[in-house]
Amino acid sequence: MPVAAPPRERVTDDPLHAHGGGHRGGHGAGHSGGHGAGHSGGHGPGDGHPAGAPAGEAHRDGAPAVPPLTATAPPAEPEADPPALPIEEPGESPAEPLTEAEVDGEALAAEIGNELAAQSGESPQTGESPQTGQSPQTGEPQPAPARAEPHEWRGIILVTGTDTEVGKTIATAAMAAAAQAAGLRVAVIKPGQTGIATGAPTDAEVITRLAGPETVRTLAEYPEPLAPLAAAKVAGQAALDLFETVDAIRAEAEKHDLVLVEGAGGLLVPMGLRPSGEPWTFADLATTLGANVIVVARAGLGTLNHTALTLEALHRRGVYARVILGAWPHDPELVHWANLGELVPHLVGALPSDAGSMDPGVFRRSAPGWLTPALHGVLDNWRVWAEEAG
Numbered sequence: 272m273p274v275a276a277p278p279r280e281r282v283t284d285d286p287l288h289a290h291g292g293g294h295r296g297g298h299g300a301g302h303s304g305g306h307g308a309g310h311s312g313g314h315g316p317g318d319g320h321p322a323g324a325p326a327g328e329a330h331r332d333g334a335p336a337v338p339p340l341t342a343t344a345p346p347a348e349p350e351a352d353p354p355a356l357p358i359e360e361p362g363e364s365p366a367e368p369l370t371e372a373e374v375d376g377e378a379l380a381a382e383i384g385n386e387l388a389a390q391s392g393e394s395p396q397t398g399e400s401p402q403t404g405q406s407p408q409t410g411e412p413q414p415a416p417a418r419a420e421p422h423e424w425r426g427i428i429l430v431t432g433t434d435t436e437v438g439k440t441i442a443t444a445a446m447a448a449a450a451q452a453a454g455l456r457v458a459v460i461k462p463g464q465t466g467i468a469t470g471a472p473t474d475a476e477v478i479t480r481l482a483g484p485e486t487v488r489t490l491a492e493y494p495e496p497l498a499p500l501a502a503a504k505v506a507g508q509a510a511l512d513l514f515e516t517v518d519a520i521r522a523e524a525e526k527h528d529l530v531l532v533e534g535a536g537g538l539l540v541p542m543g544l545r546p547s548g549e550p551w552t553f554a555d556l557a558t559t560l561g562a563n564v565i566v567v568a569r570a571g572l573g574t575l576n577h578t579a580l581t582l583e584a585l586h587r588r589g590v591y592a593r594v595i596l597g598a599w600p601h602d603p604e605l606v607h608w609a610n611l612g613e614l615v616p617h618l619v620g621a622l623p624s625d626a627g628s629m630d631p632g633v634f635r636r637s638a639p640g641w642l643t644p645a646l647h648g649v650l651d652n653w654r655v656w657a658e659e660a661g
């Protein structure tokens with residue numbers, strides 16, 4: 272089964288991929304002209320975050336590059352060479368139909384391993400490579416660990432999902448736990464928590480229980496289980512302000528090695544209002560901060576479309592993104608293996624479906640095994656992972 276290449280990076284200055292890197296200064300020049308003295312001049316190079324967000328990401332006062340819920344609009348500054356779709360590169364041969372031999376999880380898992388090996392410049396499982404080792408059991412050549420991301424992600428990471436209830440909170444807790452175990456100082460921020468009136472534990476409470484990061488902050492809470500802007504309106508409460516949110520996140524980034532920011536629902540959910548009165552979305556937060564994004568996705572049927580849509584929306588905005596599977600089933604079916612094969616070039620993690628109900632001690636010890644080294648975990652071979660998970 273062909274596995275598409277990861278999306279080409281439009282962003283050449285990608286400091287979140289580098290150890291100790293700063294953040295692109297998307298809150299700099301584009302912002303300083305229009306939001307009053309409180310912000311002008313306060314978010315340029317002098318704040319320790321080098322300016323230089325790509326032009327297409329620059330914030331425009333009161334005019335979001337892509338208005339919420341009208342995501343079919345082209346990017347504000349169309350590229351001469353539009354990016355390829357994230358899941359399927361143009362010109363790639365269409366997926367070959369599964370052969371009989373492939374219609375079982377084991378065969379697919381092995382094929383995933385070979386695809387990964389090929390992508391990382393290694394020979395497939397049956398080939399020769401100076402990088403391959405030998406299996407102690409069989410003596411057969413084995414692919415060396417495949418790392419999708421060469422560097423650890425630090426600084427500000429935004430966590431969105433392909434939908435609500437996909438496992439963003441559990442995945443955020445896992446990222447926090449793995450990073451803490453690696454010695455990083457971690458903060459988690461939930462800008463808009465809705466549904467307080469339901470009495471369900473808040474995302475901050477879940478993350479505190481499971482991962483216990485140094486800092487957990489919720490910026491605004493609303494009673495109704497709605498999108499944050501809608502919840503603010505029905506409650507007659509103040510809507511989240513984009514730039515107050517940006518400032519709160521950056522303040523924590525000054526004090527922590529890693530700041531995980533969990534959205535509400537998916538990428539284009541209206542989060543709050545700009546000073547101009549226009550709504551802003553989590554995508555706008557990503558471009559304003561110049562932050563990398565983790566997309567938490569489901570493992571089952573329907574996820575390929577939802578994940579591709581979300582990755583495409585991020586790609587068009589120049590935002591670098593990777594994917595975590597929020598809940599990998601204990602008894603995966605063919606569809607799960609097939610989806611894994613398609614998504615694995617984008618993946619930096621996958622959580623077992625019982626992760627959220629684990630004892631916190633078990634959760635914290637296990638979390639590094641669910642995440643690749645990019646996210647301070649130890650998952651460095653998807654083939655081995657697939658074999659163990661299956």
Ligand SMILES: Nc1ncnc2c1ncn2[C@@H]1O[C@H](COP(=O)(O)OP(=O)(O)OP(=O)(O)O)[C@@H](O)[C@H]1O
Nearest residue numbers: 435436437438439440441536598623624625626627
């Ligand atoms: N890996 C997992 N293990 C156990 N439970 C999970 C897992 N992933 C998700 N769940 C459960 O599914 C539900 C939704 O998960 P979660 O709260 O993480 O979703 P979310 O994407 O953060 O949603 P929201 O948009 O409301 O923030 C929760 O009840 C959670 O316990």
Ligand SMILES: C[C@H](N)[C@H](N)CCCCCC(=O)O
Nearest residue numbers: 435466496497498535536540
């Ligand atoms: C209440 C829920 N669990 C989330 N916190 C909010 C999800 C908003 C989704 C809005 C939408 O996409 O229709």
Ligand SMILES: [Mg+2]
Nearest residue numbers: 439440474533
């Ligand atoms: Mg959540």
